[in-house]
Amino acid sequence: MTEHPEAITFRNVRVLAGQGQLLEIPHLDLTEQRISVIGPNGGGKSTLLQLVNGLVEPTEGRVSTEGLDTVEQGRQLRQCTGFVFSNPAAQLVMPTPLEDVELSLRRSVRDSAQRRRAALQTLAELGIADLAERSSQELSSGQQQLVALATVLTLRPRTLLLDEPTTLLDLANAARFTQLVRSMERKHRIRTITATHDLELAAAAERTLLVAGGKVVAEGEPQEVIAAYRRCSTG
Amino acid sequence: MRARRRPRPLPAREQVLGRRAPGNGFLHRSPAGLKVAMLALFTALVLVAREPVVSAGGVVLVLLTALAAQVPLRMLLALLRRLWLLLVVLAALQLLLNDPLTGAEVLSRILATLLAAQLLILTTAPAELVAVLRVLLAPLRVLGLEPGRVALAALVMLRSIPFLADQFRMAGRQAAARGLERNLKARTLPLLLGAVEHARDTGRALSARGIDQV
Numbered sequence: 361m362t363e364h365p366e367a368i369t370f371r372n373v374r375v376l377a378g379q380g381q382l383l384e385i386p387h388l389d390l391t392e393q394r395i396s397v398i399g400p401n402g403g404g405k406s407t408l409l410q411l412v413n414g415l416v417e418p419t420e421g422r423v424s425t426e427g428l429d430t431v432e433q434g435r436q437l438r439q440c441t442g443f444v445f446s447n448p449a450a451q452l453v454m455p456t457p458l459e460d461v462e463l464s465l466r467r468s469v470r471d472s473a474q475r476r477r478a479a480l481q482t483l484a485e486l487g488i489a490d491l492a493e494r495s496s497q498e499l500s501s502g503q504q505q506l507v508a509l510a511t512v513l514t515l516r517p518r519t520l521l522l523d524e525p526t527t528l529l530d531l532a533n534a535a536r537f538t539q540l541v542r543s544m545e546r547k548h549r550i551r552t553i554t555a556t557h558d559l560e561l562a563a564a565a566e567r568t569l570l571v572a573g574g575k576v577v578a579e580g581e582p583q584e585v586i587a588a589y590r591r592c593s594t595g
Numbered sequence: 596m597r598a599r600r601r602p603r604p605l606p607a608r609e610q611v612l613g614r615r616a617p618g619n620g621f622l623h624r625s626p627a628g629l630k631v632a633m634l635a636l637f638t639a640l641v642l643v644a645r646e647p648v649v650s651a652g653g654v655v656l657v658l659l660t661a662l663a664a665q666v667p668l669r670m671l672l673a674l675l676r677r678l679w680l681l682l683v684v685l686a687a688l689q690l691l692l693n694d695p696l697t698g699a700e701v702l703s704r705i706l707a708t709l710l711a712a713q714l715l716i717l718t719t720a721p722a723e724l725v726a727v728l729r730v731l732l733a734p735l736r737v738l739g740l741e742p743g744r745v746a747l748a749a750l751v752m753l754r755s756i757p758f759l760a761d762q763f764r765m766a767g768r769q770a771a772a773r774g775l776e777r778n779l780k781a782r783t784l785p786l787l788l789g790a791v792e793h794a795r796d797t798g799r800a801l802s803a804r805g806i807d808q809v
C-alpha cells in the first residue's frame with residue numbers, strides 16, 4: 361500500500377436515543393483499507409457505520425473521518441464517503457439508473473452533457489451500461505444493488521460504507537457485487553467498511569470488529585474475531 | 596477552539612400502543628369498558644361546556660387522577676413532547692384569531708381530552724381496548740361490515756406508525772448519504788415504497804396465519 365489513508369477515530373463516543381444507549385465506543389482508531397463489522401441483529405453495526413459519515417451524530421464524544429469532524433463537517437465528509445444500504449429498491453429514486461447516477465453528480469458536474477458522459481462511464485466501469493435506460497423498479501434486486509453502488513462510486517469516494525450490502529441478494533449477485541467492490545477498492549484506493557452476516561466476506565478483511573449489545577466486544581485478526589463470534593452465538 | 600455545534604439528538608423509537616404505565620393503581624384494575632365510557636363522558640362534557648373553568652379544571656382533574664392511580668406524570672406528559680409542534684401552531688392561531696382567554700380555553704380543552712385519552716391508553720392492555728372497540732363497532736354489522744375486521748385494520752394502522760417513522764428517518768439518511776438532503780423525491784420515494792411494501796407484507800403475513808379479524 362503506497363498511500364496510507366488517514367484514520368477514522370472514535371473518542372469517548374456514546375449514542376443515545378431518548379434514554380436508551382445504542383452504542384458506546386470509548387476509543388477506536390481505524391486505519392486499515394478493508395474492515396469488516398460483524399455481530400448479532402440489533403448489535404449496533406448500522407449505528408457504527410452511520411457514525412463514520414455523520415448520518416448518526418454521537419450524543420457524546422467525537423468521531424472524525426479523514427480529519428473531518430462528523431458533526432461539524434458532516435456534509436463535506438459525506439461528499440467523499442459513499443454509503444450503500446441493504447435494501448436495493450429503496451435507494452433508487454429516479455425512473456432509470458442513468459438518471460439516478462446523474463442525480464448524484466448534479467452538484468459536482470454542472471454541465472448536463474458532461475454529467476451524462478460521467479454517469480455512463482461509471483455504469484460502464486461497473487459493467488452495467490446495458491441497464492442505463494431500463495426502468496429502475498423493474499430491475500432485479502441484484503441489478504438494483506449494482507446501480508446503488510454506481511450512484512455512490514460515481515462521486516469517487518475515498519471511503520465506502522457498506523451496510524449488509526449483500527444480505528438480500530442471491531449467491532451469484534452477492535459474489536458479483538463483492539467482486540466489483542474489490543476491484544474498485546484496488547483501482548481507486550477506496551477504503552471500505554462492510555457490515556455483514558456473510559462470515560466468508562467478513563474474513564476477507566484486514567481487520568474485523570465484533571459489535572454486540574452496543575459495544576465493540578472484540579476486534580483484530582478476522583479469523584480470531586469470527587471464531588469469538590461463533591463461540592458467543594452458539595453459547 | 597470554537598465550541599462545536601451540538602450533535603443532533605436521535606429521537607427514540609415511538610410506540611403508540613402497548614406502553615403501559617408500571618404499577619397497579621385503581622385505573623389499571625378497572626374494566627376497560629368503564630374507562631372508555633368515563634373517557635367519552637368526560638370528553639363530551641369538556642367539549643360541550645366550552646367554559647374556561649371546566650376545561651382548565653379538566654386538565655387538573657386528569658393530572659390528579661393520574662397521581663391517584665400511580666401513573667407517572669412523566670409518561671402522561673410525554674404526549675406533549677410528541678405533539679408540541681401541533682400545540683404551538685394551535686396556540687399561535689388562537690392568539691391571532693381569538694382573545695387570549697378564549698385561546699387558553701380552547702387549548703386547555705384540547706389538552707384535557709388528549710391527556711385523558713393518553714391516561715386510558717397507559718392503563719389499559721391493548722387487547723382489552725380492542726375488545727371494547729369490537730363492542731362499539733358491533734352496530735356496523737347492519738352495514739355488512741365485520742367489527743373484528745375494522746378493529747384489526749385499526750390495530751395494524753396504529754402498529755405501523757412507529758414503522759413509518761423509522762422508514763421516514765431511514766429515507767432521510769439515505770438521501771443525506773448521497774448529499775440529497777434537499778431533494779424532496781429522494782426523501783419521500785423510499786418512504787412510499789417502504790410503506791406499500793410493509794402494507795403488502797403485513798397483509799400477507801396475517802392471511803398466512805389465517806387472521807382476518809380480532
Ligand SMILES: Nc1ncnc2c1ncn2[C@@H]1O[C@H](COP(=O)(O)OP(=O)(O)O)[C@@H](O)[C@H]1O
Nearest residue numbers: 377382400401402403404405406407606607608
Ligand atoms: N431511534 C431509535 N430508538 C430506539 N432504538 C433504536 C433506534 N435506532 C436503533 N435502535 C436500536 O439500536 C440497536 C442497534 O441498532 P443497529 O445499529 O441498527 O443494529 P444492527 O445494524 O447491528 O442490526 C437496535 O437494538 C435497534 O433496535
Ligand SMILES: [Mg+2]
Nearest residue numbers: 405406407523
Ligand atoms: Mg443493521
